[in-house]
Amino acid sequence: MILTEFVDIALLALLAITGLALLKIRDLVAVVMLGGIYSLLCAGLFLVMDAPDVAITEAAVGVGIATVLLVGALTLIEREERPSQHSRALPLVVVLFTGAMLTYGILDVPPFGEADNPVQEHVTPRYLEEQEEEIGVENVVTAVLASYRGYDTLGETTVIFAAGIGVLLLLSGRKERRAGSEEDAS
Amino acid sequence: MSRNVILRIATKVLCPNIFLFALYVQFHGDYGPGGGFQAGVIMAAGFVLYALVYGLERTQGVFPPLWGHVSMASGAFLYAGVGVVTLLLGGNFLDYNALAVDHHDGQHWGIFTVELGVLLTVFGAMISIFYAFAGRRGLD
Amino acid sequence: MTEHLPVLQVAIPMMAALVSALIPRGRVAWGWAVATCWIGLGISMLILGQVLAGGTISYELGGWAAPWGIEYRIDHVNAFVLLIVSGIGAVVAPFARLSLEREIEPSHLPRFYAAFLLCLSGLLGITVTGDVFNLFVFLEVSSLTSYTMVAMGQDRRALTAAYRYLIMGSIGATFIVIGVGLLYAMTGTLNMADLAERIPEVASTRTVPVAFGFLTVGISLKLALFPLHLWLPNAYTYSPSAATAFLAATATKVAVYVLLRFFFTVFGASFSFDVMQLDYVLLPLGLVAIFSMSMVAIFQENVKRMLAYSSLAQIGYMVLGISFASVTGLTAGILHLFNHAVIKCALFLAVGSVFYRIGSVRISAMAGVGRQMPWTMGAFVLGGFSLIGVPLTVGFISKWYLILAAIERGWWPVAGLILITSLMAVVYIWRVVESAYFQPAPGGRESAREAPLALLLPTWALIIANLYFGIDASLTTGVAIEAARALLGVGS
Amino acid sequence: MEFVFGYYNYLAVVFLMMLGFYIVVSRGNLVKTLVGLSVFQTSVFIFYISLARIRGGTAPIYVEGETLYSSPLPQVLILTAIVVSISTTALGLAIVVRIREAYGTIEEDEIDGIEYAEEVGVPDIRWS
Numbered sequence: 001m002i003l004t005e006f007v008d009i010a011l012l013a014l015l016a017i018t019g020l021a022l023l024k025i026r027d028l029v030a031v032v033m034l035g036g037i038y039s040l041l042c043a044g045l046f047l048v049m050d051a052p053d054v055a056i057t058e059a060a061v062g063v064g065i066a067t068v069l070l071v072g073a074l075t076l077i078e079r080e081e082r083p084s085q086h087s088r089a090l091p092l093v094v095v096l097f098t099g100a101m102l103t104y105g106i107l108d109v110p111p112f113g114e115a116d117n118p119v120q121e122h123v124t125p126r127y128l129e130e131q132e133e134e135i136g137v138e139n140v141v142t143a144v145l146a147s148y149r150g151y152d153t154l155g156e157t158t159v160i161f162a163a164g165i166g167v168l169l170l171l172s173g174r175k176e177r178r179a180g181s182e183e184d185a186s
Numbered sequence: 187m188s189r190n191v192i193l194r195i196a197t198k199v200l201c202p203n204i205f206l207f208a209l210y211v212q213f214h215g216d217y218g219p220g221g222g223f224q225a226g227v228i229m230a231a232g233f234v235l236y237a238l239v240y241g242l243e244r245t246q247g248v249f250p251p252l253w254g255h256v257s258m259a260s261g262a263f264l265y266a267g268v269g270v271v272t273l274l275l276g277g278n279f280l281d282y283n284a285l286a287v288d289h290h291d292g293q294h295w296g297i298f299t300v301e302l303g304v305l306l307t308v309f310g311a312m313i314s315i316f317y318a319f320a321g322r323r324g325l326d
Numbered sequence: 327m328t329e330h331l332p333v334l335q336v337a338i339p340m341m342a343a344l345v346s347a348l349i350p351r352g353r354v355a356w357g358w359a360v361a362t363c364w365i366g367l368g369i370s371m372l373i374l375g376q377v378l379a380g381g382t383i384s385y386e387l388g389g390w391a392a393p394w395g396i397e398y399r400i401d402h403v404n405a406f407v408l409l410i411v412s413g414i415g416a417v418v419a420p421f422a423r424l425s426l427e428r429e430i431e432p433s434h435l436p437r438f439y440a441a442f443l444l445c446l447s448g449l450l451g452i453t454v455t456g457d458v459f460n461l462f463v464f465l466e467v468s469s470l471t472s473y474t475m476v477a478m479g480q481d482r483r484a485l486t487a488a489y490r491y492l493i494m495g496s497i498g499a500t501f502i503v504i505g506v507g508l509l510y511a512m513t514g515t516l517n518m519a520d521l522a523e524r525i526p527e528v529a530s531t532r533t534v535p536v537a538f539g540f541l542t543v544g545i546s547l548k549l550a551l552f553p554l555h556l557w558l559p560n561a562y563t564y565s566p567s568a569a570t571a572f573l574a575a576t577a578t579k580v581a582v583y584v585l586l587r588f589f590f591t592v593f594g595a596s597f598s599f600d601v602m603q604l605d606y607v608l609l610p611l612g613l614v615a616i617f618s619m620s621m622v623a624i625f626q627e628n629v630k631r632m633l634a635y636s637s638l639a640q641i642g643y644m645v646l647g648i649s650f651a652s653v654t655g656l657t658a659g660i661l662h663l664f665n666h667a668v669i670k671c672a673l674f675l676a677v678g679s680v681f682y683r684i685g686s687v688r689i690s691a692m693a694g695v696g697r698q699m700p701w702t703m704g705a706f707v708l709g710g711f712s713l714i715g716v717p718l719t720v721g722f723i724s725k726w727y728l729i730l731a732a733i734e735r736g737w738w739p740v741a742g743l744i745l746i747t748s749l750m751a752v753v754y755i756w757r758v759v760e761s762a763y764f765q766p767a768p769g770g771r772e773s774a775r776e777a778p779l780a781l782l783l784p785t786w787a788l789i790i791a792n793l794y795f796g797i798d799a800s801l802t803t804g805v806a807i808e809a810a811r812a813l814l815g816v817g818s
Numbered sequence: 819m820e821f822v823f824g825y826y827n828y829l830a831v832v833f834l835m836m837l838g839f840y841i842v843v844s845r846g847n848l849v850k851t852l853v854g855l856s857v858f859q860t861s862v863f864i865f866y867i868s869l870a871r872i873r874g875g876t877a878p879i880y881v882e883g884e885t886l887y888s889s890p891l892p893q894v895l896i897l898t899a900i901v902v903s904i905s906t907t908a909l910g911l912a913i914v915v916r917i918r919e920a921y922g923t924i925e926e927d928e929i930d931g932i933e934y935a936e937e938v939g940v941p942d943i944r945w946s
Contacts, residue, residue: 012830019837019857028849035853042860050877050888051867052219054896056211058863060227061904065312066856068234072319073849073911077918081847082925091843099836102504105536106832109511111824113873115886120872122514122524123393124889128878135293137216140878140890141897145221146297149894150280151387151396153300154269155451155463156223156898157262157307158340162444162467163905164258164311165347165437166474170912171318172433218879223901259344266341269333279333281389308901315908322915459895466902470909477913482920483936486929489913493851496906497842500859503899504835507862510892511869 004048011045026081032070036063053141197239204232212305216294222301226308234316242320254313261306268299328372332385332398335369335408336451336464338362339415343443352427352435359439360419366446367416370408374805377405384456392456393517399456402809406660407453407583410667414575415446417671421784422568425678429566430478438478442572445471449580456518458506458592461584462499465548469495472577475569476561487560494547494557501544508537509592521592529597538602541588549581551645552615555638562634567678570630574637575671579663582644586659589648590813599651608649613743615642620750624757629677629687632754633670636713639747640666643728646740650731656810657803658727664802665720668795669712672788676706679777679785689758694767696759698774703762705785710755712792715748719796723803827868834861848914848924852907859903866892866899 018038025031039062046055110117127144135143145153212225237245269279277284282296342362349355376383377400385398400408422442430438448468455461473495477488510516512533513524528534543554550558558578562570589598598604616639623635640662647659679702680695681687696703712719725744732741767774776782795802838861841854870893875886878893918924921932 009826012827015834016830016837019834022853022857023837023841028847031850031853035856038857039860042864045864046867049867049871050875051870051893051896052877052879053221053224054863054867054893054900056219056224057227057897057900058860060224060231061900062856062860064231065227065904066907068231068316069319069908069911070849070853072316073915076319076322076915077849077924081850082928088844091840091845094843095836095840098839099832101536101539102832102835103829105508105533105539106828107825108531108533109508109828109869112827112868113824113871115872115875117869118512118514119510119869119889119892120514123516124514124891126394127890128887132880134289135297136290137294137297138880139216139218140880140887141219141893142216142221142297142301144890144894145897146300147280147282147293147388148390148395149388149459149891150282150296150300152460152463152894152898153304154262154265154280155460155467156901157265157304158444158447159463159466159470159902159905160307160311161258161262161344161347162441162470162474163909164255164307164314165440165444166470166477166909167315167318167912168255169434169437169441169474170477170909170916171322219877223897256348259347263341263344266337266344269337270341273327273330273333278385278389279330279337279387283389315912318912319915459898463898463902466905470905473909473913477916482917483933485913485917485920486933489848489910489917492906492910492913493842493855496855496859497839499902500862503859503862504865507866507869510866516891516895 007048008045011041011048015041015045026083028074028079028081029071031081032067032074035070036067039063039066053139193239197235201232201236204235205229208232212301216297222304223308226305227312229305229309230312230316233313237316237320242317246317249313251314251317254310254317257306257310258314259307259310261303261308261310263303264306265300265303268296268303272296328376329385331369331373331376332383332400332454333387335366335373335412336447336454338369339366339443339447339450343440343447346443347437347440349436352432352439353423355436355439356419356423356426359422359443360416362443363412363415363419363446366412366450367409370405370412370450373400374405374409377402378805378808393515393520396460397456397517397519398454399519400454401812402805403586403660403812404453404583406805406809407580407663408450410579410664411446411449411453411576414572414667414671417784417787418568418572418575418675421571421675421678421781424778424780425568425682426566428682429480429568434478438475441471441474442569444468445475445572446576449576452580453583457516458509458518458521459516462502462506465499465502465584468577468580469499469548472573475573476565478569479564479566481564483560484564487557487564491557491561494554498544498547498554501540501547505537505539505541505544508533508540512537518587518592522594525593525597529601534593534597535602538588538593538598542585542604545581545585545588549578549585549641550638551641552611552619552638555615555619555641558638559631559634562637563628563631567630567674567681571671571674571678574634574674575667578637578641579667582641582648582659582663586648586656586813590656590815595651595814605649605651608645609740612642612644612646612649613740615639615645616743616747617750620747620754623754624750626754627688627690629680629689629692629758630674632689632758633673633677636751636754637666637670639751640670640713643724643744646744647728647731650735651814652731652734653807653810653814653816654727654734655731656813657806658724658731660806660809661727661799661802662724664806665712665724665795668720668788668791669709672709672785672792673706673713675781675785675788676702676709679781680706682781683774683777689761691768692758693761693765695774696763698767699776701782702777702785705782705789706762707755707759708789709792710751710759712796714751714755717796718793720792720799720802722796723799727803828865831861831865831868834864837861845926848917848926849911851926852910852914855910856903856907859899863896863899866896
């Protein structure tokens with residue numbers, strides 16, 4: 001048990017380091033690779049936290065699809081981020097304030113991993129106890145995903161479809177430099 | 187297309203196994219981690235690998251873009267269609283119990299079908315999105 | 327079959343969108359979309375009838391009882407919003423054919439209609455659901471398609487507008503997910519009714535107010551409440567005319583509805599207003615939004631952008647109505663949801679018709695169109711009257727209730743300010759009228775003539791709705807009062 | 819000590835969330851913003867998965883002799899959220915590619931400059 005906690009903390013630390021590196025690095029290829037590493041570490045973390053379904057998905061999506069898409073996009077655009085002239089003061093204030101609020105709020109959330117948390121006591125028990133009778137699959141995640149909350153999954157499928165047609169609409173047309181105003185103000 | 191023979195042969199060997207693995211993930215979802223979404227992504231990854239090694243044109247010869255579009259729409263349609271069928275059989279929308287006399291059977295059939303729908307949509311959308319990005323370069 | 331109407335309302339446009347994406351020809355896809363939208367309007371009318379007759383409807387998706395499954399729950403409030411959204415869809419869809427054929431590539435049309443129908447489905451899905459996570463899922467369905475529709479505008483600035491909209495929208499959605507997660511951590515449930523029951527037990531913790539804050543900020547980003555509105559003006563200015571008219575009339579309205587739902591149903595009025603002192607936040611924000619955005623609207627050269635800023639000011643009116651937290655105030659807010667949808671959609675459609683003929687929506691370019699396109703500009707002027715709040719139009723009804731609500735609370739200065747801001751609307755509408763009617767048409771545009779009937783009919787349908795519901799407001803106010811009572815938990 | 823034991827996970831999530839959020843709002847490179855957005859969202863996913871966890875339990879897949887399972891519900895929600903997140907990234911990237919083609923840059927500052935010049939520089943701007 002202590003081992004799990006140790007791995008957990010180590011992964012979180014690695015995530016923080018990766019995140020900080022992401023913030024600093026300007027080479028976009030490196031940014032994409034770090035993003036992939038970040039996802040991979042997350043997948044590991046999900047596995048440690050007993051969520052293998054989520055881990056597989058995060059690995060497939062974050063490490064696989066997202067990286068392929070980002071690299072694909074980078075072949076179409078430049079690969080170096082230029083330093084910004086923009087003032088960073090306001091974003092920093094916004095982020096620090098948000099973080100402070102969240103920290104403040106999170107301290108009253110029931111402690112991590114206890115069996116008597118509301119999350120474990122309400123709604124969840126039925127899934128774990130009645131599922132075998134009501135649905136009858138081994139993997140309770142599948143039961144909740146496809147049946148108890150099957151309608152959410154239909155929505156999720158629709159979101160993917162929406163993204164698909166969105167990308168097709170944007171990228172399948174003629175490749176023309178759109179007429180900006182300077183060009184055709186005759 | 188890559189000139190590297192080892193890469194090409196490795197791809198030839200890998201691709202069928204990737205598809206096999208995708209199917210395993212798809213149908214193993216009831217017993218272990220996995221399901222339509224993960225399987226769809228893995229299957230699309232197989233084609234992406236093929237395209238990276240053999241080129242976009244050849245991949246589109248094997249799997250034309252239109253199939254991707256059809257797969258993307260028909261998967262979600264299949265999913266929602268299950269809902270409509272359960273309506274017609276007298277249940278609520280997506281109430282799989284209405285699909286069979288024994289509710290375990292109904293749930294199994296329902297889950298199987300919607301997972302298939304998810305697989306089709308995810309696979310189709312991922313392939314279409316990949317083609318769209320990869321094809322954009324060719325238009326230069 | 328009638329008991330399944332709630333889910334059919336959402337599932338029909340969703341499935342129709344999937345089909346539409348595969349239709350090879352734009353015209354066919356358009357007919358398909360129009361038919362779908364009209365069926366949707368019929369369903370929403372039936373649902374409103376059911377709610378008026380029998381009270382709240384609950385529908386268990388998958389046959390699983392809430393809170394284990396997802397529940398659709400429809401009372402007066404969302405039945406009314408359903409009618410608004412599907413009604414606007416049913417009017418914009420017929421308009422879309424000519425307008426879109428001019429503004430986007432023919433090969434894109436079927437997929438564009440698919441995006442349109444999905445957006446409709448998403449907005450309707452947000453409105454009917456009684457589950458906070460399901461709300462997020464459908465929010466994303468509508469958002470992703472909105473970004474797409476905005477990006478399809480002709481001007482390249484449509485792309486940057488869509489990108490900013492996407493980033494701000496995703497931040498908003500993530501904030502909502504954080505808020506939902508905090509609530510879930512405290513209560514273990516996602517069902518709105520169940521949350522409403524369980525939140526009071528934990529309301530004194532520090533987590534619930536923070537969840538409240540994250541949800542409020544997240545939703546405010548979506549509804550473009552000042553000062554979180556920066557994504558909106560360009561998104562409305564550069565997207566295709568039909569998309570602007572649809573989004574302006576529905577997307578922000580649904581976000582206002584979500585805000586109402588969280589404030590009054592999930593957290594409860596006493597928590598939102600007595601504990602969180604929300605009125606002291608919303609009232610100034612609403613007033614500043616009305617003032618500053620009306621002021622900015624006055625100085626716009628592009629009519630679409632002007633109307634976009636005007637929309638931001640109108641959102642201020644709705645928020646003002648909510649901030650009163652009284653039956654009259656909420657009635658005003660909910661009425662303005664309907665009224666502003668009808669007003670703004672009519673105005674954007676009229677502007678879309680002008681663009682169809684003269685290819686520009688700049689005030690200077692619209693010189694002389696008053697004579698060349700009398701019916702179109704007539705519609706614009708009447709819509710403008712309604713926006714200002716002239717009696718016998720719907721705009722007057724909502725202003726009337728808003729002022730009543732202000733007086734009821736004894737806030738006389740606010741009532742006065744509402745009157746003054748109406749005068750600002752006079753100024754910006756007048757600028758267009760002056761250019762259209764009192765300036766000669768520039769040379770080389772003699773050929774401009776009245777917009778085709780296919781564009782005029784939808785526009786005028788909305789103008790007639792403006793006048794009809796302005797003269798006989800018994801239906802809309804009746805529903806709005808019931809809705810306000812339902813939200814505040816006051817018996818009727 | 820007990821406090822650290824019960825909350826380190828949540829606090830780490832807050833830190834990661836702030837990192838991602840900062841990358842998003844500091845308005846630099848459009849691609850990096852999208853990566854930041856997914857870091858921001860992923861940190862929220864970790865929060866949900868932490869909520870589901872039960873100490874000494876296992877994954878919610880039935881195993882002989884095991885009685886303590888972590889909650890499946892947050893895991894299902896996050897599966898959905900991951901899909902939504904990748905969909906947003908894909909669409910965002912498509913828009914970025916088009917922006918690159920139309921403006922020749924993907925730096926927020928430069929785009930702002932171009933648009934500003936466009937709006938102020940030429941008085942009679944045709945809308946399309």
